[in-house]
Amino acid sequence: MSHSNDADYQGGAAAAAAEGVALRDKEHLAYYRVFRQVFPGGEVPGLPRHSSDPCPKCGYQLSTPTQTFCVTCGHYDPELRTRHEKKQA
Numbered sequence: 313m314s315h316s317n318d319a320d321y322q323g324g325a326a327a328a329a330a331e332g333v334a335l336r337d338k339e340h341l342a343y344y345r346v347f348r349q350v351f352p353g354g355e356v357p358g359l360p361r362h363s364s365d366p367c368p369k370c371g372y373q374l375s376t377p378t379q380t381f382c383v384t385c386g387h388y389d390p391e392l393r394t395r396h397e398k399k400q401a
């Protein structure tokens with residue numbers, strides 16, 4: 313793991329954050345770069361962003377109301393479906 317790889321990751325993670333996507337690690341950055349090549353501008357046909365039920369890490373719509381795992385970015389949170397209730401405390 314070289315220093316330039318770290319700088320590359322920092323730059324890639326910052327660019328992803330500017331696009332509203334939180335990266336977990338370098339492997340995620342590699343997948344994200346492929347994703348952006350396949351879907352220029354991050355526009356995915358049939359998959360809305362920042363809609364009624366977005367993933368907190370990437371902003372793409374979750375596929376079911378009970379889903380605790382984002383199929384788009386891989387984010388997993390067992391409390392994903394109860395986070396709305398806890399906010400009012």
Ligand SMILES: [Zn+2]
Binds near residue numbers: 370371372383384
């Ligand atoms: Zn996601």
